[in-house]
Amino acid sequence: MFWSIIFLLLGFIFLIKGADFLVDGSSSIAKKYKISNLVIGLTIVAFGTSAPELLISAIASFEGNSGISLGNIIGSNISNTLLILGIISIISPIVVSESTVNKEIPFSFLAILALAFLVNDFLLNGGGESVLTRGDGLVLLLFFIIFIYYTFGLSKTSRGLLDDLGKDELEEIHKHKTWVSYSMITGGLLLLFLGGEWIVSSATDLAYTLGLSQSLVGLTIVALGTSLPELAASITAARRGKASMAVGNVVGSNIFNFLWVLGFSSMIRPITYSSFLNIDILVLAGVTLLLIFLIYLGKKNILTKKEGLILLSLYFFYIIYLIARG
Numbered sequence: 001m002f003w004s005i006i007f008l009l010l011g012f013i014f015l016i017k018g019a020d021f022l023v024d025g026s027s028s029i030a031k032k033y034k035i036s037n038l039v040i041g042l043t044i045v046a047f048g049t050s051a052p053e054l055l056i057s058a059i060a061s062f063e064g065n066s067g068i069s070l071g072n073i074i075g076s077n078i079s080n081t082l083l084i085l086g087i088i089s090i091i092s093p094i095v096v097s098e099s100t101v102n103k104e105i106p107f108s109f110l111a112i113l114a115l116a117f118l119v120n121d122f123l124l125n126g127g128g129e130s131v132l133t134r135g136d137g138l139v140l141l142l143f144f145i146i147f148i149y150y151t152f153g154l155s156k157t158s159r160g161l162l163d164d165l166g167k168d169e170l171e172e173i174h175k176h177k178t179w180v181s182y183s184m185i186t187g188g189l190l191l192l193f194l195g196g197e198w199i200v201s202s203a204t205d206l207a208y209t210l211g212l213s214q215s216l217v218g219l220t221i222v223a224l225g226t227s228l229p230e231l232a233a234s235i236t237a238a239r240r241g242k243a244s245m246a247v248g249n250v251v252g253s254n255i256f257n258f259l260w261v262l263g264f265s266s267m268i269r270p271i272t273y274s275s276f277l278n279i280d281i282l283v284l285a286g287v288t289l290l291l292i293f294l295i296y297l298g299k300k301n302i303l304t305k306k307e308g309l310i311l312l313s314l315y316f317f318y319i320i321y322l323i324a325r326g
Contacts, residue, residue, distance in 0.1 A: 004205040011198035012225040015052045018191030019229055023048035025184030028176045050256040052226040054264065055196030060218075061265040066272040068203055069265055070119075070132075071218020072226060073257045074280045078219075079227040080250045081287050082315035084234050088246040089308030091238040096247050096301045101292065104251045107147060109288045111258040114143060116281050119273040130273040132266040140263030147255055199225065215277060219322055247303075283318060287311075 026048070053076055060069035088094060118136040121129070176184070199222060207217045230253050234246040265271060294307045 001206065001209050004202040004209070007198045008202035008206070008221070008225075011195040011202060012228065014191040014195030015055065015199065015226070016195075016229055016232075018188045018193075018195055019048050019051040021184045021188030021191065022051060023188075025176070025181040025188060028181040028184070029178070031175045032178070032181075047256075047260075050253060050261060051192055052196075052229060053257050054261045055192045056199055056222060056226055057261050057265040058268055059196045059200045061269050061271050063200060064269070065200060065204055065214055067207075067214025067274065068200060068218040068222060069271055070262075070273065070277060071215040071280075072222045073262055074277060074284060075219035075223025076227050077254045077257055078280070078284050078287065078318065079223050079315070080230055080253055081284070081291060082311045082318065083224075084227065084231050084250055085246060085291070085303065086308045086310075086312030086315060087231070088234045088238045089303040090305050090312065091235065092241070093305060094247055094303040096295050096303065098301065100247055100251060101295050101301060103150075104248075104255070105288065105292055107150075108251050108254050108258075109285065109292075111140075111143065111255055112281065112285045112288060114140065115258055115262065116278070116285070119281075120275070120278065122275075130275060132262065132271040132273055134267050134270060137263045137266030140259045141267070144256075144259035144263055147259060215274060216322060216325070219280060220319065287314065290314075 053073060056072050057069040060066070060072070085094070118139065119130055119132050121131065203217045203222050204214065206212070206221070207214050230249055234249055238246065262271075291311075294310065295301055295303060297307070
C-alpha cells in the first residue's frame with residue numbers, strides 16, 4: 001500500500017509536468033510556423049489541459065478498468081464545477097460572458113445528457129449489460145467535432161470561451177530552439193504515459209487493498225488529481241485579476257472530457273458501465289443547472305463569493321456522501 005501511494009503521487013507529478021512540456025513544446029513549434037495564438041489556444045492548449053484525463057481513461061479502458069475510466073471523467077467534471085469554481089469565486093468574483101452562459105454551459109449539459117443515454121442501454125433495449133461501445137464513442141466524437149467547429153467560429157467574433165481563455169495569456173508563449181521543442185514534446189509524452197500507467201495501477205491496487213470500488217477511487221482520488229492542472233491555472237488567473245478565465249477553462253475542460261476523452265477511450269476498447277454511476281451523472285447534471293441558476297441569481301452573469309461558498313460546500317458534502325457510499 002505504501003508503494004502504491006508513492007507511485008500514485010509520482011504519477012500525478014509526471015502527468016502534470018508531462019502536460020506542461022507537451023503544451024510548451026507544441027506551442028513553440030506552432031509559433032515558429034506562424035500559427036496564430038488563437039488557434040494555439042483552442043487546439044494545443046485545450047487538448048493539453050485534457051491530456052491527464054485522456055491518458056488515465058485511455059489506459060484504464062485498455063486494461064479493462066472501466067470504473068477508474070468513467071469515475072475519473074465524471075468525478076473530474078464535478079471537481080471542476082464545484083471545487084475549482086467555488087475556490088476561484090471566493091478568491092475573486094467571476095464575471096461570466098453571455099455566450100458562456102447561453103451557449104457553452106448548455107452545450108456542456110447536453111453532453112451530460114448524451115452520455116447518460118448512451119451508457120444506459122436498458123433505456124433502449126430494456127435490459128442487458130450497459131456498455132459505452134465504439135459506436136457510442138463515435139457519436140461522442142462527432143459531437144466533439146461540432147463543438148470544435150463552433151469554437152473556431154468564435155474566432156470571428158471573439159466572444160464566449162475566447163474571452164475566458166484569456167487571449168493575452170497566449171502572448172506569453174515562448175519560442176524555443178526546434179530540437180528543444182521536440183525534446184519537450186517527446187519528454188512530455190513519456191511523462192504522460194508513465195504517470196498515467198502508475199496512477200491506474202496504483203489506484204487499482206489501493207481499491208483492492210482498501211476494499212473500495214474502482215469507481216469510488218476514480219471519482220475521488222484520481223479525479224481530484226487530474227483536476228489539479230485546471231485548479232492551478234485558475235488560481236493563477238484569479239490572482240492576476242483574470243478570474244473570468246476560470247469559467248471558460250472549466251466549461252471547456254468538462255466538454256473535452258465527456259466528448260473527446262470518453263469518445264476516444266471507448267474507441268480503444270468498449271467501456272462497461274455500472275448503473276450506480278447514474279447517481280453521479282445526476283449530480284453532475286444538477287450542479288451544471290445550479291451553476292446557470294447561480295450566475296443569473298443576484299448580480300447577473302457574476303459568481304460572487306457567497307455563491308462560491310455554496311459550490312465549495314456542495315463539493316465537500318458530495319465527497320462525504322461518496323465515502324459513506326463506499
